[in-house]
Amino acid sequence: MAPSKLIQRFSRRSEQDSASRRPSVFSSRLGFAFALVAAFTAILAGVITFLVWDYQFNDYVRSSLQSIADTTAVSAGQAYDVYGGWNLSAFTVIPQVGARADIGVQILDMRQNVVYDEAVLRQHEQSMTGQGVGGDPLTDGQADVDELAAPDRPNGTITTSNVVSGSGQVVGTVRVWAYGTGGLLSSRDVAMRTSSMVALGLSACLAILIATLAGVTYSRRLVRPINRITDAAAALRDGESSARTGLTGTDEISQLGETFDNMADAIDADRKLERRMTSDVAHELKTPLMGIQATVEAIEDGIFPADSTHLSTISHETQRLTRLTNGILELSRLEAGSLLFQMKRIPADQPARAALDIHGQLIESSGLRLLSEFKTGYYIMGDADRLQQAIGNLLSNAARYTPEGGTIMIRGDYEKKTRSYRISVIDSGIGIKPDDLEKLFTRFWRADEARDRATGGIGIGLPITKEIIDRHKGTIDVTSEVGKGTSFSFALPTVK
Numbered sequence: 001m002a003p004s005k006l007i008q009r010f011s012r013r014s015e016q017d018s019a020s021r022r023p024s025v026f027s028s029r030l031g032f033a034f035a036l037v038a039a040f041t042a043i044l045a046g047v048i049t050f051l052v053w054d055y056q057f058n059d060y061v062r063s064s065l066q067s068i069a070d071t072t073a074v075s076a077g078q079a080y081d082v083y084g085g086w087n088l089s090a091f092t093v094i095p096q097v098g099a100r101a102d103i104g105v106q107i108l109d110m111r112q113n114v115v116y117d118e119a120v121l122r123q124h125e126q127s128m129t130g131q132g133v134g135g136d137p138l139t140d141g142q143a144d145v146d147e148l149a150a151p152d153r154p155n156g157t158i159t160t161s162n163v164v165s166g167s168g169q170v171v172g173t174v175r176v177w178a179y180g181t182g183g184l185l186s187s188r189d190v191a192m193r194t195s196s197m198v199a200l201g202l203s204a205c206l207a208i209l210i211a212t213l214a215g216v217t218y219s220r221r222l223v224r225p226i227n228r229i230t231d232a233a234a235a236l237r238d239g240e241s242s243a244r245t246g247l248t249g250t251d252e253i254s255q256l257g258e259t260f261d262n263m264a265d266a267i268d269a270d271r272k273l274e275r276r277m278t279s280d281v282a283h284e285l286k287t288p289l290m291g292i293q294a295t296v297e298a299i300e301d302g303i304f305p306a307d308s309t310h311l312s313t314i315s316h317e318t319q320r321l322t323r324l325t326n327g328i329l330e331l332s333r334l335e336a337g338s339l340l341f342q343m344k345r346i347p348a349d350q351p352a353r354a355a356l357d358i359h360g361q362l363i364e365s366s367g368l369r370l371l372s373e374f375k376t377g378y379y380i381m382g383d384a385d386r387l388q389q390a391i392g393n394l395l396s397n398a399a400r401y402t403p404e405g406g407t408i409m410i411r412g413d414y415e416k417k418t419r420s421y422r423i424s425v426i427d428s429g430i431g432i433k434p435d436d437l438e439k440l441f442t443r444f445w446r447a448d449e450a451r452d453r454a455t456g457g458i459g460i461g462l463p464i465t466k467e468i469i470d471r472h473k474g475t476i477d478v479t480s481e482v483g484k485g486t487s488f489s490f491a492l493p494t495v496k
Contacts (some may be wrong), residue, residue: 030222034215035208042204049200053193061157061178068097068105069161069176076107076116076174081166086115096121104154106175107163115172225253229260241268285324288317327460334467341383341471345495348421349374349412351387356410358388359395367404374412378421380492382472387492390468393461394425394488401486402429415491420474424489431482440478441466 075094083090086109096118097105107116154177163172228245235243244264247257295313298304333339356372363370391410398408406428413422432440441462469476469490480486 028216030219031212031216034218035212038208038211039204042207046200046204050197053196057193058157062159065103065157065159065176065178066161068103069159069174071095072097072105072107072176073161073163073174076163076172077165080163080171086172091116091121104177106154108173108175110171112173222253225257229253229257232260232264236264236267241271281324281328285321288321288324291317292321327464331460331464331467334464334471337471341386343381343383345379345381346384347376348378348380348414348423348492348494349376351382351384352391352410352412352423354384354388355391355395359392359399363395363399363408366399368399368402369405369407371407371409372411373409375414378414378494379496380421380472381495382492386468387472390465390490391423391425393465397461397488398425398427398429398486402427406485414494418491418493420491420493422489422491424487426485426487428485431484432478432480432486433482434480437478437480441476 072094076090079090079093080086082093086107091107094107094116097103105116105118106114109115154175158175158177160176161174162170163174165171225245225247228247232243232245241264244261245257247254247261249255292314295304295310295317299306299310304310330339352372352374356370360370395408395410402408408428409424409426411424411426413424414420415422466476469492472492474490474492476488476490478486478488
């Protein structure tokens, strides 16, 4: 089955599995969070609006009360002048603005005694009218005024205004207060305030409902790709190596899905490489062991004599087995960082020259031309033996894949820009396919298994070389063109 069909089938199955699940905890939490934020916002808006309304209405009440107090003070001053003081005649001409509900009006004399209480006067007039008599509350008995006015005492918002006579003398104080806002607000004012509060409450409820629905809807859309990633991870855990999310896009979750798929591809490739590596190692171990076993059994059965020729075969196979096990052990130690390096200040070209002394004669005896060119006077911090081993691996690799009559060039250059010394091994060999370049430093990897086994390669040399360069804080690169040759180069930081 094609990979695309596998992805489509898995994607459909993931969506079905996700749909059959119980409601997502994440969706519920996100929906609740949206609702909570909306509720908090609505409550905050309501509190602020209420405070603003309350302040505005209180200010409106204060302004109205002050206007009443000022108007009453003017009328009281005129009545005081006309009737020569505070008496019933003066009080009867003062407009009774407090006749409206929830408003109290009093006049205090210079000693701050209440000489006029509109509510008391109104009750007194009603009482006198019912009895058919009249009188002055100031002369007929102050106690009667107190008794009648007992329920009406100032509270809440109180405003005052001085009563000034015609001669400019302050003769009293008008005191006005409201028991509530009803008496000062019109029915339209009250209706507007009530409707505003109701509308605000309805808006808050609607906002909470919409936020909750939006949160649940959005969270479900958000959770759907997450569920696909979870399903893919579970499938991989259960051994379904073809499981992928199939997510694409520019948002963070889609990129997470793509990264997950790339990781799954890399894991799958590693598993295949691991299986191939196990097969290669088993083959490499099996071949010399079978040769040794066959030769020993033949000697034991008397088929072969125990002479130097057959003992040499056993020795050769034993050495091959030793090289393989030593290579695997060395690579494992390098990767684990347990192999100690003797880092010293050495000439940058020294390891390359030492490797040439060891491998040069063998390369030239294979019918290859060996060239070298080094810039001197530069130093590096390194383990000379390990670097010599790395360069020797590159030289051996170049010699193995360069036909007779070809050329191998080793060169050392100083790179001023990066302040590093670069050693390059360039051959005119068969080259490497572009698709195989990124796999060169993978252990036990072979581009051509039959060819490598014939030439003795086991796919460990280049990984060891890379580990050595990495331990020296260097970088290694490779460029190649099929049929024209390959160039391996690594750069190491220089020191003074």
